[in-house]
Amino acid sequence: MTDTDAPPRLTRLAFHGPLSGARADRMVARLARNRPATVLDIGCGWGEMTLRVLEAVPGAVGTGLDIDAEDLERGRRSAVSRGLADRMEFVRESAEHTGRGPADLVLCLGASQALTSVEPPRHTAPALAELRGLVSPGGRVLLGEGFWQRTPTAAELSGMWPGASASDHLPLAGLVDAAVGAGFRIEWIETANEDEWEEFESGYLADAEEWLASHGGHPSAAVVRERVEGHRSAWLHYRGVLGLAYLTLIPAG
Template sequence: MTANPEPELPPLHESLTWLTPLSEARAAALIAFLTEPAPADVLDLGCGWGELLLRVLAAAPRARGRGIDSAPASISRAVQQARARGLAERVELEVVPGRDADLTPADAVICIGASQIWGPPVEEAQPLDYAAALQALRQLVRPGGRLVYGEAIWSAPPHPAATAPLSGRDDEFVTLDALVELTREAGFEVLRVDQADLDEWDVFEAGFRDRFTRWLAAHGDDDPAAPAIRDRHEQQRAAYEEDYRGVLGMAYLCLCG
């Protein structure tokens, strides 16, 4: 008996501007950091659909950019947006796992939620290897260049209910203070330390669940897959609102090489 195919959900870019909990105000601050002084080149590792990379290029009209991501749909969206914004001639967007990419140093580097490039596969549910990521990134930032490093942290002590929807491990992430220390050990100068607030997380999680709502609106309750989609929506809502809200955090570090 052939199993029913997995329903195709609407793409996340229809519900989210950023593939991370990030407000417009915080994004503007990160862009200003990366473009003052103006870079000659910008590298975005795990760029998703390229929103931050493209905005940096728009703010630095002489810069060239390169974005890599392993998701073809994300890169397809990034390419479409680069063309729509008149940036296609200044940016190279590639579908390639970060581990396999031929990388060269840049003046401005972005790495948000992509530390797993240099660590164990996500499927192994091992602690995130921040140190390996930061050491690799140190080699990709030219002397005097700038790095925006964004990564998950524990904003509060983890407890079983919070870790269960994630990897189930208390040691999956580190605290903000521990992350700052790891960046210094990797040889970076820490210029600014921020983390997403609950408003940013609420917007991000609501947008993430919105793909389920959109699918249900398009297909109706009579679709055989509707009960499973409703269950996925409720599981995601409960995991966030009842379990890891305020415990799982996202740090944004502005670093100088």
């Protein structure tokens, strides 16, 4: 499928995850209290959260790492339009064993798998260890990580991603314990609510759904339809089961 064949990509989303603007504003205000001079965004996508932090903390500079060139270019355009191009660098490279730290604020929102070659679900501990080494003393880590709100049933697992297992995620208490075990104190715990999940998942599919409605006979339609319907089915199976926690972490001395 060429670019001209494809539907628009994720134009309905401000964030690549279940995160409302109101929650993001509260997070930014809390993180800005620590006046970070440097921000490192792991798996940044188009870097919306970092750009909001830079707007809230004059003089702060940010670096975003991702391997998706399209998302990075979207981030660069956004930085230019907001007058932040000289304070934000978007870099196309792997975050595994990155030497870009330490930073006063490290963001890792739904991207902890990018920090380690260890496959989920065993990646959580090594990813937290990497984050502990990337944050400056007295700094903060904002971690967005999946967790099971309850143990999924076999029927639910069968409709999720290929090979889905109850061991793929920790419960929230287990995730918090893992962060403490990695050398962090927990400043704040919050979780995405149902409205945020629905806004994200619907927004994730909306561009493609709209395109399919008017391009049903397009040669690429079957591929797009299969992708969209597979994603929607998976979401409706993990809806109310898979959660997303946002943990604000402080490195312990």
